Amino acid sequence: xxxxxxxxxxxxxxxxxxxxxxxxxxxxxxxxxxxxxxxxxxxxxxxxxxxxxxxxxxxxxxxxxxxxxxxxxxxxxxxxxxxxxxxxxxxxxxxxxxxxxxxxxxxxxxxxxxxxxxxxxxxxxxxxxxxxxxxxxxxxxxxxxxxxxxxxxxxxxxxxxxxxxxxxxxxxxxxxxxxxxxxxxxxxxxxxxxxxxxxxxxxxxxxxx
Amino acid sequence: xxxxxxxxxxxxxxxxxxxxxxxxxxxxxxxxxxxxxxxxxxxxxxxxxxxxxxxxxxxxxxxxxxxxxxxxxxxxxxxxxxxxxxxxxxxxxxxxxxxxxxxxxxxxxxxxxxxxxxxxxxxxxxxxxxxxxxxxxxxxxxxxxxxxxxxxxxxxxxxxxxxxxxxxxxxxxxxxxxxxxxxxxxxxxxxxxxxxxxxxxxxxxxxxx
Amino acid sequence: xxxxxxxxxxxxxxxxxxxxxxxxxxxxxxxxxxxxxxxxxxxxxxxxxxxxxxxxxxxxxxxxxxxxxxxxxxxxxxxxxxxxxxxxxxxxxxxxxxxxxxxxxxxxxxxxxxxxxxxxxxxxxxxxxxxxxxxxxxxxxxxxxxxxxxxxxxxxxxxxxxxxxxxxxxxxxxxxxxxxxxxxxxxxxxxxxxxxxxxxxxxxxxxxx
Numbered sequence: 001x002x003x004x005x006x007x008x009x010x011x012x013x014x015x016x017x018x019x020x021x022x023x024x025x026x027x028x029x030x031x032x033x034x035x036x037x038x039x040x041x042x043x044x045x046x047x048x049x050x051x052x053x054x055x056x057x058x059x060x061x062x063x064x065x066x067x068x069x070x071x072x073x074x075x076x077x078x079x080x081x082x083x084x085x086x087x088x089x090x091x092x093x094x095x096x097x098x099x100x101x102x103x104x105x106x107x108x109x110x111x112x113x114x115x116x117x118x119x120x121x122x123x124x125x126x127x128x129x130x131x132x133x134x135x136x137x138x139x140x141x142x143x144x145x146x147x148x149x150x151x152x153x154x155x156x157x158x159x160x161x162x163x164x165x166x167x168x169x170x171x172x173x174x175x176x177x178x179x180x181x182x183x184x185x186x187x188x189x190x191x192x193x194x195x196x197x198x199x200x201x202x203x204x205x206x207x208x209x
Numbered sequence: 210x211x212x213x214x215x216x217x218x219x220x221x222x223x224x225x226x227x228x229x230x231x232x233x234x235x236x237x238x239x240x241x242x243x244x245x246x247x248x249x250x251x252x253x254x255x256x257x258x259x260x261x262x263x264x265x266x267x268x269x270x271x272x273x274x275x276x277x278x279x280x281x282x283x284x285x286x287x288x289x290x291x292x293x294x295x296x297x298x299x300x301x302x303x304x305x306x307x308x309x310x311x312x313x314x315x316x317x318x319x320x321x322x323x324x325x326x327x328x329x330x331x332x333x334x335x336x337x338x339x340x341x342x343x344x345x346x347x348x349x350x351x352x353x354x355x356x357x358x359x360x361x362x363x364x365x366x367x368x369x370x371x372x373x374x375x376x377x378x379x380x381x382x383x384x385x386x387x388x389x390x391x392x393x394x395x396x397x398x399x400x401x402x403x404x405x406x407x408x409x410x411x412x413x414x415x416x417x418x
Numbered sequence: 419x420x421x422x423x424x425x426x427x428x429x430x431x432x433x434x435x436x437x438x439x440x441x442x443x444x445x446x447x448x449x450x451x452x453x454x455x456x457x458x459x460x461x462x463x464x465x466x467x468x469x470x471x472x473x474x475x476x477x478x479x480x481x482x483x484x485x486x487x488x489x490x491x492x493x494x495x496x497x498x499x500x501x502x503x504x505x506x507x508x509x510x511x512x513x514x515x516x517x518x519x520x521x522x523x524x525x526x527x528x529x530x531x532x533x534x535x536x537x538x539x540x541x542x543x544x545x546x547x548x549x550x551x552x553x554x555x556x557x558x559x560x561x562x563x564x565x566x567x568x569x570x571x572x573x574x575x576x577x578x579x580x581x582x583x584x585x586x587x588x589x590x591x592x593x594x595x596x597x598x599x600x601x602x603x604x605x606x607x608x609x610x611x612x613x614x615x616x617x618x619x620x621x622x623x624x625x626x627x
Contacts, residue, residue, distance in 0.1 A: 025565070031616035033572055034565035040541070048471065053257065055266025057473025062538040069537065119278065120271040123249070134348070139552070141561045143350045147234070147243035154242055198240035262466065264475025328487065329480040332458070343557070352559045356443070356452035363451055407449035 006106065011070050013099030014061075018043035018074025019085065020096055021136045025075075026082050028140050038136055039075025040068060046131035050107050050124055054114045093192055097155075101184040104129035104156045105177045108163040118168075122160035129156040129184075151191035151198060159184030219315065220279050222308030223270075227252035227283025228294065229305055230345045234284070235291050237349050247345055248284025249277060255340035259316050259333055263323045302401055306364075310393040313338035313365045314386045317372040327377075331369035338365040338393075360400035360407060368393030424524065429488050431517025432479075436461035436492025437503065438514055439554045443493075444500045446558050456554055457493025458486060464549035468525050468542055472532045511610055515573075519602040522547035522574045523595045526581040536586075540578035547574040547602075569609035569616060577602030 021042030025035040044061045051059035061067040078085050085092070107128025111121035130146050130153050137144040146153045159180040166176030190196070230251030234244040253270045260268035270276040287294050316337025320330035339355050339362050346353040355362045368389040375385030399405070439460030443453040462479045469477035479485040496503050503510070525546025529539035548564050548571050555562040564571045577598040584594035608614070 026618075028561065028565070029618055030565045031618045033575075033616055037564065037571065052261055052470055053267060053271070055264065055473065058471060058532060058534055058538075062471070062534055062542065065535045065537045068541060114267060116267055116271055117274045119274045120267075123277060124271065138347060138556060139562060139565070141350070141559070143237065144348060146246065147237070147239045147348070153246065157242075198242055200235075200238055200240045261470055262476060262480070264473065323476060325476055325480055326483045328483045329476075332486060333480065347556060350559070352446065353557060355455065356446070356448045356557070362455065366451075407451055409444075409447055409449045 006102075009098070009102045010106065011066060012095070013102040014043040014067050015070050015074045016092065016095030016099040017046075017132045017136075018071035019078055019092055020133065021071075022075040022078030023082070023086060023092075024136055024140045024142070026078060032079055035079045036072055036075040038139060039078070040071045041139060042132040042136040043071030043074065044068065044132070045135035046103050046107070046128045046133075049131045049135075050110065050128040053124060053127075054111065056110075056114075094189065097185045097188040097192075099132075100129045100152070100156055100188060101159060101181040103132075104159040104184055105163055105181045108160045108180075109167075109177065112163070112167050118164045122157065122164050125160040125163065126153060126156045129153075129159070151187065151196050154198065155184045155188040155191065158187055215311075215315065218307070218311045220275060221304070222311040223252040223276050224279050224283045225304030225308040226255075226341045226345075227280035228287055229342065230280075231284040231287030232291070232295060233345055233349045233351070235287060241288055244288045245281055245284040247348060248287070249280045250348060251341045251345040252280030252283065253277065253341070254344035255312050255316070255337045255342075258340045258344075259319065259337040262333060262336075263320065265319075265323075303398065306394045306397040306401075308341075309338045309361070309365055309397060310368060310390040312341075313368040313393055314372060314390045317369045317389075318376075318386065321372070321376050327373045331366065331373050334369040334372065335362060335365045338362075338368070360396065360405050363407065364393045364397040364400065367396055424520075427516070427520045428524065429484060430513070431520040432461040432485050433488050433492045434510065434513030434517040435464075435550045435554075436489035437496055437510055438551065439489075440493040440496030441500070441504060441510075442554055442558045442560070444496060450497055453497045454490055454493040456557060457496070458489045459557060460550040460554040461489030461492065462486065462550070463553035464521050464525070464546045464551075467549045467553075468528065468546040471542060471545075472529065474528075474532075512607065515603045515606040515610075517550075518547045518570070518574055518606060519577060519599040521550075522577040522602055523581055523599045526578045526598075527585075527595065530581070530585050536582045540575065540582050543578040543581065544571060544574045547571075547577075569605065569614050572616065573602045573606040573609065576605055 018039040021038040021040070022035045025038040028034075030038065044059075044067055047061040047067075048059045051057065051061075104125050108121055108125025110128075111124040116124060134144045134146060162180035162183055163176060166172045166180070227248040230247040230249075231244045234247040237243075239247065253268075253276055256270040256276075257268045260266065260270075313334050317330055317334025319337075320333040321327075325333060343353045343355060371389035371392055372385060375381045375389070436457040439456040439458075440453045443456040446452075448456065462477075462485055465479040465485075466477045469475065469479075522543050526539055526543025528546075529542040534542060552562045552564060580598035580601055581594060584590045584598070
């Protein structure tokens with residue numbers, strides 16, 4: 001059902017998320033197996049959550065063994081060459097942004113095709129994009145990255161909104177998906193480079209904290 | 210499929226849970242986006258878990274955009290007027306108890322209609338009632354509130370049991386649901402005001418702790 | 419659909435996992451209700467995750483009330499006789515390994531029958547085996563045990579691989595399941611007794627930690 005381009009991009013995204021899962025696992029001093037588990041959970045998590053919520057079972061990332069292989073390979077690479085992998089931090093950020101962009105776009109498109117209305121479809125697309133990372137941080141006992149004041153989920157939201165708007169017009173399909181993915185990728189990368197932050201609420205001191 | 214009264218109550222419960230999610234997010238110094246994410250996860254989480262487990266996909270709270278809108282609105286209110294919102298702590302507790310009551314009752318009823326036997330149906334009703342709050346605390350990296358010695362899940366269990374018992378008799382439908390919801394609400398509110406606690410086990414000192 | 423032997427073993431595994439959930443809850447000073455919740459989540463979690471991912475809803479462990487009863491009973495026993503239960507640590511480890519073995523074997527078999535290819539089927543079998551324990555540790559705000567350098571998930575993987583290999587040959591069905599379960603059980607028990615560990619990556623000091 002997936003065209004070769006989408007499949008290739010999806011696998012690239014899975015690989016990038018797999019790397020990020022493996023890196024957290026090594027930092028947390030997990031063993032080889034823990035590294036692989038966290039790589040696979042991060043790489044496949046978002047797509048599995050999307051398919052479960054839509055009732056598309058078994059999930060696509062489990063029906064096609066290549067997703068599992070790519071995520072596991074990423075974990076193995078991190079385990080063996082950790083020091084080298086983390087030296088290429090900017091490279092990883094770019095891969096990760098590719099994954100975020102692709103998963104957001106394909107997740108939103110699949111949700112629309114499943115008959116969800118615009119706002120829930122956007123929400124499900126974002127869950128596809130950020131879900132793997134949230135699972136990674138929960139398993140690693142960290143407050144999820146998307147909550148730590150970075151323009152991450154916002155970039156995902158931008159891509160989802162573009163897909164939603166396009167689906168209401170004649171500009172849908174591949175062109176809209178490419179535009180949405182580039183927009184998400186660009187916003188994420190620029191915000192990392194510029195250190196953009198989202199405002200946080202500044203409550204007065206609160207004794208119940 | 211939902212009658213107007215049930216819909217209105219469900220939306221009120223979603224709003225109350227959305228407030229509680231937003232409040233935790235602000236306390237954890239999350240940005241605007243994190244506040245919205247936690248509001249939506251708390252407001253919709255219980256119902257989504259219930260529908261996924263029953264195979265009712267896509268979940269009702271995603272098919273109807275109003276749930277998402279109400280939960281997001283609650284998060285926005287907390288973000289903008291945090292200090293004012295937390296001043297009305299008792300008011301929020303009441304709203305939260307309304308949500309717990311309604312979600313427990315509707316969750317148990319839906320589980321019975323899906324053919325579950327009594328004990329699992331009660332369990333699923335309780336999951337619907339407390340699930341959003343558990344998700345909120347996991348995402349916020351806290352030990353879930355229901356584990357911290359309060360009469361919270363017990364109130365939910367009371368409501369679920371009333372629905373189960375009623376379903377075996379002639380007294381089912383709207384009257385039973387109202388009685389169950391009032392019982393859950395009352396037990397929760399009285400226990401908060403009186404500071405009721407549930408016993409905890411008192412093990413001897415254990416070196417493996 | 420379950421033969422009496424499988425049912426008996428499954429219930430034994432549920433009981434063992436229920437004990438482990440209750441023990442963590444007592445150590446975390448949770449109240450009676452928290453102990454029961456954690457017992458049930460640990461005992462039923464793996465099977466529910468498996469059935470949700472495969473689209474087998476409602477999950478088998480909720481359709482049959484005995485699973486819930488056995489897990490709840492385990493929680494109650496821990497709450498009342500905590501000191502005695504933890505004295506039998508070796509006994510619990512054995513029970514837990516029984517549960518891990520059985521759930522891995524039945525999970526992998528069910529995944530193959532649902533049409534998954536070998537690697538994803540093994541992954542899902544392992545998720546069935548270790549899922550309840552992961553849920554237990556997330557709810558208890560601990561880094562999951564499977565990440566803490568023990569031969570736990572590896573034992574599960576061994577059992578899953580045996581089932582996968584057997585399914586491609588004439589040696590499948592009950593004999594293969596028994597061999598796989600014994601292999602998983604033995605590897606787990608021997609590794610606990612001998613203190614076997616899996617290597618962890620030794621990265622150079624990393625300023626971003």
